Amino acid sequence: MSEPGxxxxxxxxxxxxxxxxxHIEDPEExxxxxxxxxxxxxxxxxxxxSLQKLESLESPSPFIERDSAVRSIENRNELVTSNDSNAxxxxxxxxxxxxxxxxxxxxxx
Numbered sequence: 001m002s003e004p005g006x007x008x009x010x011x012x013x014x015x016x017x018x019x020x021x022x023h024i025e026d027p028e029e030x031x032x033x034x035x036x037x038x039x040x041x042x043x044x045x046x047x048x049x050s051l052q053k054l055e056s057l058e059s060p061s062p063f064i065e066r067d068s069a070v071r072s073i074e075n076r077n078e079l080v081t082s083n084d085s086n087a088x089x090x091x092x093x094x095x096x097x098x099x100x101x102x103x104x105x106x107x108x109x
Contacts, residue, residue, distance in 0.1 A: 007051065011044045 018037045024030035086095055093104035101108045 007044060007048045011041060011048070014041045014044060 014037055018034060018041065021030050021033050021037065024033060087093065088095055088102035088105060088107055088109075090107040091102060091105040093102055095102060095109060099109075
């Protein structure tokens with residue numbers, strides 16, 4: 001058997017968290033937490049199945065490969081110039097040219 005992938009490891013971690021809910025004394029909190037974790041497990045299984053289907057189709061990956069995991073601060077000079085402002089109208093944070101929303105508060109520009 002091959003080594004488990006990140007998604008499978010995450011699913012196992014969620015299943016361990018689900019088992020740990022047996023120790024929650026408050027029945028309402030225990031049920032709330034179980035429902036939350038069961039939902040996360042269901043989504044994880046669905047995601048894993050979708051990835052397996054994509055791999056079997058041998059089509060190009062829908063995920064974009066990037067050299068960097070995050071946007072670098074060096075790109076801050078690419079400011080949005082719409083409305084003659086480079087600041088978010090909601091929170092006054094600096095806006096970037098390649099985004100249609102504020103990276104701090106999410107306000108659509």
